[in-house]
Amino acid sequence: MTTLIIGAHGQIGQQLIKVLAESGDTPRAMVRTDAQAQTVKALGAEPVIADLEDDFRQAFSGCDKVVFTAGSGAKTGPDKTILVDLWGAIKAVDVAREMGTRHFVMVSSRGAEDPEKGPAKIKHYTVCKKLADDHLLASGVPYTIFRPGRLTDDEATGNVSTAWAENPEEQWISRADVALAIAHSLKHPEVTGGQVYPLFHGASTLDEALNRR
Numbered sequence: 001m002t003t004l005i006i007g008a009h010g011q012i013g014q015q016l017i018k019v020l021a022e023s024g025d026t027p028r029a030m031v032r033t034d035a036q037a038q039t040v041k042a043l044g045a046e047p048v049i050a051d052l053e054d055d056f057r058q059a060f061s062g063c064d065k066v067v068f069t070a071g072s073g074a075k076t077g078p079d080k081t082i083l084v085d086l087w088g089a090i091k092a093v094d095v096a097r098e099m100g101t102r103h104f105v106m107v108s109s110r111g112a113e114d115p116e117k118g119p120a121k122i123k124h125y126t127v128c129k130k131l132a133d134d135h136l137l138a139s140g141v142p143y144t145i146f147r148p149g150r151l152t153d154d155e156a157t158g159n160v161s162t163a164w165a166e167n168p169e170e171q172w173i174s175r176a177d178v179a180l181a182i183a184h185s186l187k188h189p190e191v192t193g194g195q196v197y198p199l200f201h202g203a204s205t206l207d208e209a210l211n212r213r
């Protein structure tokens with residue numbers, strides 16, 4: 001059994017493949033094109049071509065863990081936010097429930113805890129992220145939800161903070177550290193399962209920040 005990464009060709013997805021491959025795993029990487037399949041294969045994953053806007057259940061075959069790190073991105077409109085970030089995530093949770101997935105790690109976002117408090121221009125996005133999280137929380141599928149701040153391309157530090165940062169300027173984290181946090185969560189479901197973590201840059205080790213039950 002292995003881990004399915006949905007959004008595997010994305011920036012967090014590719015970093016996660018590398019981290020998992022370095023620890024000896026061969027994750028299943030759900031991507032959308034042949035060229036992307038070649039890229040993720042070279043990183044150490046087993047590719048499967050599927051699209052969240054179509055029927056993608058075959059991608060789950062043989063996988064007991066799922067990471068959802070897909071997103072339609074800022075360059076598309078709210079229609080794709082609904083179809084990918086919300087409806088795609090909801091469909092993925094439903095397939096996970098049918099398949100008996102043991103651990104579903106959701107890459108959510110800061111702002112999903114209360115879309116009313118965030119900036120109006122991204123409210124459609126934070127509402128979609130919150131509704132997807134709520135669906136996972138109510139699904140009965142074992143979960144971990146990460147709500148990272150603004151993503152940067154800084155190097156991995158291996159240190160994070162899961163304490164809420166009041167200052168929006170401090171609400172950031174590197175994609176590399178998000179990937180490490182996801183990998184840590186997959187490895188320690190007994191402590192990260194059932195948790196919803198804000199995730200920002202910080203000075204705590206992953207053990208200190210995530211194993212705080």
Ligand SMILES: NC(=O)c1ccc[n+]([C@@H]2O[C@H](COP(=O)([O-])OP(=O)(O)OC[C@H]3O[C@@H](n4cnc5c(N)ncnc54)[C@H](OP(=O)(O)O)[C@@H]3O)[C@@H](O)[C@H]2O)c1
Pocket residue numbers: 006007008009010011012013031032050051052053068069070071072073084085088107108109110147148149150151175
């Ligand atoms: N940007 C931020 O500051 C921020 C903050 C907090 C949380 N997040 C969340 O972080 C996650 C990933 O971030 P990232 O930087 O890695 O994003 P990214 O590089 O844009 O990766 C997103 C991936 O989702 C895939 N995707 C889009 N539509 C799809 C579909 N219909 N079917 C299957 N896959 C699809 C994309 O595929 P293609 O490669 O084919 O386009 C891409 O590989 C997202 O869930 C996002 O909401 C972002």
